[in-house]
Amino acid sequence: MKLFTVLTLCLVFVASLSGCISQQLDDDEQVPPSQYEWEDDGELVIATYDVYGLTDELINEFENQSGYQVSLLKLDDAGSVLDHLLQHQGVQVADLAIGLDNTYLQTALDYNVLWEHSAELTNLSESSLLPYNGTYAAPFDQGYVCLNYDTNIVDGENYSVPLSLWDLTSEEWRGKVAIPSPETSSPGRAFMSATTDYFAHDSDNVSDWTDWWNAMSANDVIVTTGWSEAYETHYSGGYGEWTEGYVGDAHIVVSYCHSPGVESWSNGNWTKSAALNLPRASFHQVEYATAIEGGNLAAASAFIEYLLSPAINSKMPIENYMYSVLEQSDLPEEGGYRFNSVVPQQPANVSTTDIAENMETWLSQWNTAMVAE
Amino acid sequence: MKIRLSSSCAFLAYTLLVLIPLWLALDRLIWIAGPNPINWIGSLDENYISQGVVGFTFLQALLSTIVTLIIGLPIAWQLGRHKWPMQSMMKAVLTMPFVMPSIVAAMGFMHIIGRSGLNIRADDSTWYTTLIIAHAWFNMALVIRFCEPVLSTLEPAFEEQMRLLPAGQTKIGRLRKLWAPLLAPSVAAAACMTFVFSFTSFALVRWISLGDNTLESVMAGLGSSAGIPNYMVSRNEIILGASLIQFTVLLSSLWLMSILQQKRQSLLPQASEKFVKTNNNKGWMIVGPGLFFAVLPLIAVFWASFRIRNSDLSETTYSWGTGGWEFAFSSTNSMPSAWDALYNSLGYASLTLCIALPLGWTLAQTIVNVETKRPRYARFLDILTMVPFAASSVMIGLGVMLGMIRIDAEFFYSFWLTPIIAHVMITTPFVVRIMLPALRAIDPSYDECAQTLGLSAWKRFFSIRLPLLRGTILVATIFTLAMSLGEFGASWVITRNSDWTTLPIMIDSLRSIPYNNSLTTPAACAVSSVLMGITLLLFTWAEKFRPSKGGGMF
Numbered sequence: 013m014k015l016f017t018v019l020t021l022c023l024v025f026v027a028s029l030s031g032c033i034s035q036q037l038d039d040d041e042q043v044p045p046s047q048y049e050w051e052d053d054g055e056l057v058i059a060t061y062d063v064y065g066l067t068d069e070l071i072n073e074f075e076n077q078s079g080y081q082v083s084l085l086k087l088d089d090a091g092s093v094l095d096h097l098l099q100h101q102g103v104q105v106a107d108l109a110i111g112l113d114n115t116y117l118q119t120a121l122d123y124n125v126l127w128e129h130s131a132e133l134t135n136l137s138e139s140s141l142l143p144y145n146g147t148y149a150a151p152f153d154q155g156y157v158c159l160n161y162d163t164n165i166v167d168g169e170n171y172s173v174p175l176s177l178w179d180l181t182s183e184e185w186r187g188k189v190a191i192p193s194p195e196t197s198s199p200g201r202a203f204m205s206a207t208t209d210y211f212a213h214d215s216d217n218v219s220d221w222t223d224w225w226n227a228m229s230a231n232d233v234i235v236t237t238g239w240s241e242a243y244e245t246h247y248s249g250g251y252g253e254w255t256e257g258y259v260g261d262a263h264i265v266v267s268y269c270h271s272p273g274v275e276s277w278s279n280g281n282w283t284k285s286a287a288l289n290l291p292r293a294s295f296h297q298v299e300y301a302t303a304i305e306g307g308n309l310a311a312a313s314a315f316i317e318y319l320l321s322p323a324i325n326s327k328m329p330i331e332n333y334m335y336s337v338l339e340q341s342d343l344p345e346e347g348g349y350r351f352n353s354v355v356p357q358q359p360a361n362v363s364t365t366d367i368a369e370n371m372e373t374w375l376s377q378w379n380t381a382m383v384a385e
Numbered sequence: 386m387k388i389r390l391s392s393s394c395a396f397l398a399y400t401l402l403v404l405i406p407l408w409l410a411l412d413r414l415i416w417i418a419g420p421n422p423i424n425w426i427g428s429l430d431e432n433y434i435s436q437g438v439v440g441f442t443f444l445q446a447l448l449s450t451i452v453t454l455i456i457g458l459p460i461a462w463q464l465g466r467h468k469w470p471m472q473s474m475m476k477a478v479l480t481m482p483f484v485m486p487s488i489v490a491a492m493g494f495m496h497i498i499g500r501s502g503l504n505i506r507a508d509d510s511t512w513y514t515t516l517i518i519a520h521a522w523f524n525m526a527l528v529i530r531f532c533e534p535v536l537s538t539l540e541p542a543f544e545e546q547m548r549l550l551p552a553g554q555t556k557i558g559r560l561r562k563l564w565a566p567l568l569a570p571s572v573a574a575a576a577c578m579t580f581v582f583s584f585t586s587f588a589l590v591r592w593i594s595l596g597d598n599t600l601e602s603v604m605a606g607l608g609s610s611a612g613i614p615n616y617m618v619s620r621n622e623i624i625l626g627a628s629l630i631q632f633t634v635l636l637s638s639l640w641l642m643s644i645l646q647q648k649r650q651s652l653l654p655q656a657s658e659k660f661v662k663t664n665n666n667k668g669w670m671i672v673g674p675g676l677f678f679a680v681l682p683l684i685a686v687f688w689a690s691f692r693i694r695n696s697d698l699s700e701t702t703y704s705w706g707t708g709g710w711e712f713a714f715s716s717t718n719s720m721p722s723a724w725d726a727l728y729n730s731l732g733y734a735s736l737t738l739c740i741a742l743p744l745g746w747t748l749a750q751t752i753v754n755v756e757t758k759r760p761r762y763a764r765f766l767d768i769l770t771m772v773p774f775a776a777s778s779v780m781i782g783l784g785v786m787l788g789m790i791r792i793d794a795e796f797f798y799s800f801w802l803t804p805i806i807a808h809v810m811i812t813t814p815f816v817v818r819i820m821l822p823a824l825r826a827i828d829p830s831y832d833e834c835a836q837t838l839g840l841s842a843w844k845r846f847f848s849i850r851l852p853l854l855r856g857t858i859l860v861a862t863i864f865t866l867a868m869s870l871g872e873f874g875a876s877w878v879i880t881r882n883s884d885w886t887t888l889p890i891m892i893d894s895l896r897s898i899p900y901n902n903s904l905t906t907p908a909a910c911a912v913s914s915v916l917m918g919i920t921l922l923l924f925t926w927a928e929k930f931r932p933s934k935g936g937g938m939f
Contacts, residue, residue: 083884100790103790103793123616235433261509
């Protein structure tokens, strides 16, 4: 019986312990920079996902220049970076987050998990500051998210080039379109945001954007967790076909308008992929580096400054396959990089306030549309 | 008194270790999702991310169980009823897949179906079949381990007498009236375990069946956004719904399993294998392919670690080289070297052993001690030690992760021992299960006799118990080490919030690196080969010490 008493006691102990901890979850108020409390331990932990640009050379150079010791906390995708910040609210382990974009940023701001950085930033392009212009987040790269198609297959004979998003709901495209999930991936979320604007401005007043997603779901659209699974594993028009694990069942994919440029540049001026330039079906995406609450603010700011220095940021198209955020920067001409990249004339017009106000509702509407029969 | 104290301490430590993380996780999830289990389960089909997952999980587990029996039973029959050259070696090869880390199996099967193998990967209709076959590969050892001892030791007189009776004159008649009733509990037990393992499959599902998820892999995927107040509330519901279904299914399976275990213990006259087994040349037609099937994924992994893909616009060629190994064993900022992962994995495995073995042993001893006097209480303790089996490794991982965030996130992030908590939770129940039958088999009169001779408790322990239990302890040791080394689900969740990686997680990360670095796949296979090598070494060692009869379920 003694044993039983011990067990009961320990259950009571566990229960009370968990109660104590629950109470720590009160919402933090936004703290002004003058009241930030942190210490410089000489280390910088960066929470990120597979951002190509964070190469070993880049990090080593920063370590040599600044004296900080850098370590990377690798997460799955932009969604996981945000999740990580929210989950660790008030008890953060990382100092800097790299990879939140303009569709994710607002949630992080709402939850007060970011701090104002103290990096001195000059020479930033107007376009990169369009979605957000403040000190809580520094843009480090940008691009337009849009559909890409495999020109070898979508050649007008086997498959016709879609002229509207509704075309993708036809039988011809059953199971042939790959889209990263807006719930987990940043290009996926950007594309979903674009569809809200696209269908608000199309000639059809009866159906809306959720009807299109519902039709896509019925048409067996391939929804993946992240961009790499959509582009690398499923898309037949990209470099994925040279990698292991390639499936190649999708001939249209959500990627960037300059992805064909990247393909061409890395293949010696050849690509079979093209961007589908439909009005309002592309989305201007800006990715941010953000200092995390309670982290080493000096180190985070130093890294942001370094990442946005002309020497480093001008290399974004080559190192990170994204546009630089510096003024008067462009994609390189070599290897058909710029020639094969499309700058959409009429991207979706979705304001940051719209995103901030509606994202949660959109995601839930998207979910409902995808599961509805 | 001393024994009672150590038993109480062991149970207290175990209860705290297992219940605190699970309690913290549940408390947090329920706090966010609300306390309505109907909502939790309903949310599974209301959300795109988890729609159809329950059906997929059940169906694939059921099919995997059927296919495992179809493949495993003929092999078990051949091994049990006939003589084979190098018999124990053969049995070892056929049962080895069960101890292989699931991520290694995933890599192996990816290569068998990949371009340099059968080249069927691009056809999505093959994924389901591949997954089922991979599960059968993994679990056929269970069928062999459970059925072969029954087949190989049954007194031949039984069958001879059967032949004289009208019902036993045909093969089918004997199968129906003799073998089926005799084997049923063992087959059912093997089927039950196979169902459980396929039901909670994670690494294989993650890599083989793109887009289709089990409850376990959905929970793992959603884990990163669980437990955040007012954020993605539906995900908390999904996790709770999934774990509730999983817990119920696993608990019922374990309950069924423990009933079957008791039935299997029913005593039948046994004979030596020498008399039972006959020659059978045609049996090679079954055993040969079986052996080939057992080693194929492992050979594929090793082979693929040296095969480097060179692609350009005109063609794809392969060359042989050690580039993958060099890539795996050199460190970068974003990826630690395989040396680090190896060091961590070996460290975690040894420390897990240091905790799980004494803990599991004490727990098992306590159960045995109270069994005769208070059978119901013993049963309660027995079930308590099985809780982690029913919680599944991803759920344990989530528990530890949410627990560590709530207790001290920064401390656990940099604390080297963090992953051990989950490893101990997962391995201790296995130690209990392995030790129980051996402890039950010790005749108490040995101890009593020694006591009357005036031997001290320590002396009795070292000169009686330890030598009697030597084989079992070694099997438990090796099994714990192998489990910890290959642990994937819990570590996958936990290492996202920690600075440390292990070999299985490194394989997964290497394989996930995007862009066409042709070395990542051979590197993932190189690390898999290392893990495979260590596991094989341990397994071969365990086979030497396996108690000849019974030997528990493993």
